[in-house]
Each structure stands twice: as structure tokens, then as C-alpha cells.
Amino acid sequence: MAMMIAADLISAIEKYAPLALKEEHDPTGFQIGRRDKVVKRVLVTLDVRPEVVQEAIDQNIDFIFAHHPVMFRPARNLDLAIPQNQMYADLIRHDITVYAAHTNLDKTQGGMNDWLAKALQLTDVEPFNVTSYVxxxxxxxxxxxxxxxxxxxxxxxxxxxxxxxxxxxxxxxxxxxxxxxxxxxxxxxxxxxxxxxxxxxxxxxxxxxxxxxxxxxxxxxxxxxxxxxxxxxxLANQQQPIGIGRIGQAATPMTVRDYAQFVCETFDVAGLRLISNTPDKVVKRVAIVGGDGGKFYPAAIQAHADVYITGDVYYHTGHDMLADGLSVIDPGHHIESIVKTEMSRIFEQWAQENDWQVEIIKSWQKTDPFTFIFNAK
Ligand SMILES: [Zn+2]
Incomplete structure (x- = not known):
């Protein structure tokens, strides 16, 4: 069994989801801690929140892997009265290294949007909103x-x-x-x-x-x-397209309304928002961008999607989607918690291949900030 340090795991992650793929202004990558830290216990999470950090401390975690970067908004001071700052302090005090793979993991082959497409049982899956080539x-x-x-x-x-x-x-x-x-x-x-x-x-x-x-x-x-x-x-070949989303064929054609129900069940969400003028239209081609993908909806139309699945759709963007005749299903941002299962599986595989003495733990915390309340009347 070999000792693993943070840098070993980071280099494997960056080989899988190269930093070159990231969107501009995305603070993906190394977040907090030190690269030479010996890592015996890894926690995999969607978000780094105070309750996740507490879980990491309780579980003696050395390294947190997150999908969402921790320092999305840079700290302007280190006043520990601010919960976010207290969280950084807790991480540093407990010598926990934090690493995030965000839009590079969304885009990479075998990454976030491939996992979501797989969960939906899409076939003939390919990238859409192609912005570059490998x-x-x-x-x-x-x-x-x-x-x-x-x-x-x-x-x-x-x-x-x-x-x-x-x-x-x-x-x-x-x-x-x-x-x-x-x-x-x-x-x-x-x-x-x-x-x-x-x-x-x-x-x-x-x-x-x-x-x-x-x-x-x-x-x-x-x-x-x-x-x-x-x-x-x-080579100048444009062989391997890189795009943030994925598009593919629905396993079973069904109406937009039934597909919305299927998405609910697939991602185990209490409810979702449907934006559609044509709920009875049959869905054959499905596009998906996990997270906040409202801005990519014109690319979904261009790629001939019958339905586009993404989170965090804004009110006015919803109007634009309707006017453009696209049906959109918004199951929320938290469906990206699929990262816990999928990334843990990948880490386990790397540990075996490299003979790393490391334990991989999925965070138990549900970091969805939203709770659905249904009108009782
Ligand atoms: Zn996200």
C-alpha cells in the first residue's frame, strides 16, 4: 500500500478533468490547504458548507473534494463573525485540504453532464453548445x-x-x-x-x-x-468536441408532462418547474446541463432538443424560452449531487490502480437550500 498525498490525487483529477476546459472566471481547482498533506480519508461533496465541514472534522477527513468551488466570492476580510470565514478557519485549523472541480468536470468526457445523461438513460449522447475541441x-x-x-x-x-x-x-x-x-x-x-x-x-x-x-x-x-x-x-483535427451540456435520445418517447414526472423520479426531487407551451408534445431528443444552465437554452434549440433540462431558470429567461417554443424542465441545482456517487466510484478505482491507502467517504449532508411546501388548500 502506498501513501497518497493531496498532490497525487489532484494530478489524477486534473488529468480526468483538465483545468484548460474550465469556463472563464470559474475559480475551480485548488481551494484551501496544502498539496503535500498525506491523505488517508477523502470526503466527496457537492458543496462545502459549515455542516459539511463539521462532518469532515467529525470523520477525521484529510481532503474534501467538492464540485462547487468554496471561495466563489473572494473574502474581503477574515472576520470570524462571518460564517463563511469561520468555515475557512475551521478547515485550516483542522488541516483539511479542499479541492473543487467545477466547469471542467461539467465538460469533460465522463463528467457531470455525462452522469446526468446516463441517469436519464439517454442514448447516442454527445456534447452540445460545443465551444472547442480537444x-x-x-x-x-x-x-x-x-x-x-x-x-x-x-x-x-x-x-x-x-x-x-x-x-x-x-x-x-x-x-x-x-x-x-x-x-x-x-x-x-x-x-x-x-x-x-x-x-x-x-x-x-x-x-x-x-x-x-x-x-x-x-x-x-x-x-x-x-x-x-x-x-x-x-493535429488540427476537430475530433473530440467539448461542450458544457449533453444531448441524446430519450430511451422511451413520452410527452413533455410525463417526461417531467420521469425527471422527478430519476433525480428523486420533491417537485420541479415545467416551462412549456406544449406539455402534450412527444419528447424524443433531450438536452441537459446540470446546474445553472438557463443561458445555454438557445444552443439546446439549435441542437434540436425537444426538451431542455437545467436548473436555476430565471423568470424572464422562462418567458424567453416559452416565446422561442422550447420546453424546459427545471429540477433544481441539487441534482448535481450525483457527483458524490460518481466521483467516489472514480476515486475508488484510482485508489485500486495506484495501490493508495485511502478511504473514500460520501458526504451525508443534503446541501439543497430549498424545501418544497405544497399548498395544502
Ligand atoms: Zn452546479
Whole structure:
């Protein structure tokens, strides 16, 4: 079992949900504490609130992972009469490190909006409101025929060659490699000071540019040559779209009103707000942005959504949605508490892969500030 420090977990999180994906002005990332803290107990929460911090203190937590950043509004003083400041003080006094992954986790593949889409059983899910693409790179290397398979498999194991629904993609062609080892060389093939010409395989794989260091390391470790030759090429491909929301097909077509009921049950909410001029229209295509996504509704229309699910819809935005003929279901912001289950599952997996001696705990606190009161009359 290996000791894990906060920096180890943070680097794994930032590989999963790169900071480059975040929306401008989102204070996502490292929040409070220290990166060299030994972490044995992790608490996973949607929000960091005083009751969550108390839970962390009671449970001897070293590291809090939250979806929502703690310091959304910067502190202007550290007057401990202010509950928010007292919370920071409690975190620091108990040496608890806090980290948040917010809009980068919303956008990343396998992140917040994919979990919500999965909960709704949507199929053919893809991003909508696409604002950029994952920068891709290609690694080309030249290996002797005898080692082509070893190097190719090492690269695929490191994650190279994932294209859409396909894994282990690569291309090889055969040609002639030429070199002359000098007096100091210890060549795998050939003799010192003698020109060589050998049959080599040119092997090509693609991957997200951010993974280049690990791909080069995997290739070098498997390559038999003393000085492997390789080209690392930046691609202009627009292969992996990045968007904050997800859109997909409803598992069973049903009316807008029935779909609203289905959303209620799926996310276990006491009630929700429906904005629709056409409650009897059949829903086939569903778009979702967890949290405050009212501003993205024109993108949902553009993506041909029959219904758009998001939280925190403003009164006047609701009017605009109706005028534009879009049906919108607002189940509230707290449906994002799905992060507790999903991120815990991912942390458990990383702990196993890295042999980390760490316990992952889901926060029991319900941080939804709203309670529904139904009119009794
Ligand atoms: Zn949110």
C-alpha cells in the first residue's frame, strides 16, 4: 500500500478533468490547504458548507473534494463573525485540504453532464453548445519489425488510439531505416562505424495532446533502440468536441408532462418547474446541463432538443424560452449531487490502480437550500 498525498490525487483529477476546459472566471481547482498533506480519508461533496465541514472534522477527513468551488466570492476580510470565514478557519485549523472541480468536470468526457445523461438513460449522447475541441497529437515512431507489436501494444495500453467508439487504433507501414552507429554507440542492430539499412515499421497513433508525455514515456520504455526516432505532431483535427451540456435520445418517447414526472423520479426531487407551451408534445431528443444552465437554452434549440433540462431558470429567461417554443424542465441545482456517487466510484478505482491507502467517504449532508411546501388548500 502506498501513501497518497493531496498532490497525487489532484494530478489524477486534473488529468480526468483538465483545468484548460474550465469556463472563464470559474475559480475551480485548488481551494484551501496544502498539496503535500498525506491523505488517508477523502470526503466527496457537492458543496462545502459549515455542516459539511463539521462532518469532515467529525470523520477525521484529510481532503474534501467538492464540485462547487468554496471561495466563489473572494473574502474581503477574515472576520470570524462571518460564517463563511469561520468555515475557512475551521478547515485550516483542522488541516483539511479542499479541492473543487467545477466547469471542467461539467465538460469533460465522463463528467457531470455525462452522469446526468446516463441517469436519464439517454442514448447516442454527445456534447452540445460545443465551444472547442480537444487538441490532438500524433506520435510517429520507427521500430524494427521484431518489436512493432510490443511498442504498439505499449502505446495502446497507455491510452493511444481511442477514436470515437474504437480503441487500439494505429497505422503501420514498412520501409527502410538507415543509420551509422558512431564509436561510442551501443547499437541494438548493426556495428560501430558501419552504415546500416534495416527494414523498420513506421507506427502512427493519435491521442489528446495533454497525454503526450506519458505516450512518449510508454514508447521509449518499449522501444529497443538506444536512440529511438520519433515525431510528435500537433493535429488540427476537430475530433473530440467539448461542450458544457449533453444531448441524446430519450430511451422511451413520452410527452413533455410525463417526461417531467420521469425527471422527478430519476433525480428523486420533491417537485420541479415545467416551462412549456406544449406539455402534450412527444419528447424524443433531450438536452441537459446540470446546474445553472438557463443561458445555454438557445444552443439546446439549435441542437434540436425537444426538451431542455437545467436548473436555476430565471423568470424572464422562462418567458424567453416559452416565446422561442422550447420546453424546459427545471429540477433544481441539487441534482448535481450525483457527483458524490460518481466521483467516489472514480476515486475508488484510482485508489485500486495506484495501490493508495485511502478511504473514500460520501458526504451525508443534503446541501439543497430549498424545501418544497405544497399548498395544502
Ligand atoms: Zn452546479
Amino acid at each position: 487538441p490532438m497529437a500524433k506520435l510517429v515512431t520507427f521500430v524494427p519489425v521484431s518489436h512493432e507489436k510490443t511498442v504498439r501494444e505499449a502505446l495502446n495500453r497507455a491510452g493511444a488510439g481511442c477514436i470515437g467508439d474504437y480503441t487500439d487504433c494505429s497505422f503501420s507501414s514498412t520501409g527502410t531505416g538507415r543509420f551509422t552507429p558512431d564509436a561510442l554507440a551501443t547499437p541494438f542492430i548493426g556495428q560501430k562505424n558501419q552504415a546500416e539499412a534495416v527494414t523498420e515499421v513506421k507506427l502512427e497513433v493519435t491521442f489528446p495532446q495533454s497525454q503526450a508525455p506519458q505516450m512518449i514515456a510508454a514508447m521509449l520504455a518499449a522501444h529497443p533502440y538506444q536512440e529511438p526516432v520519433y515525431d510528435l505532431i500537433s
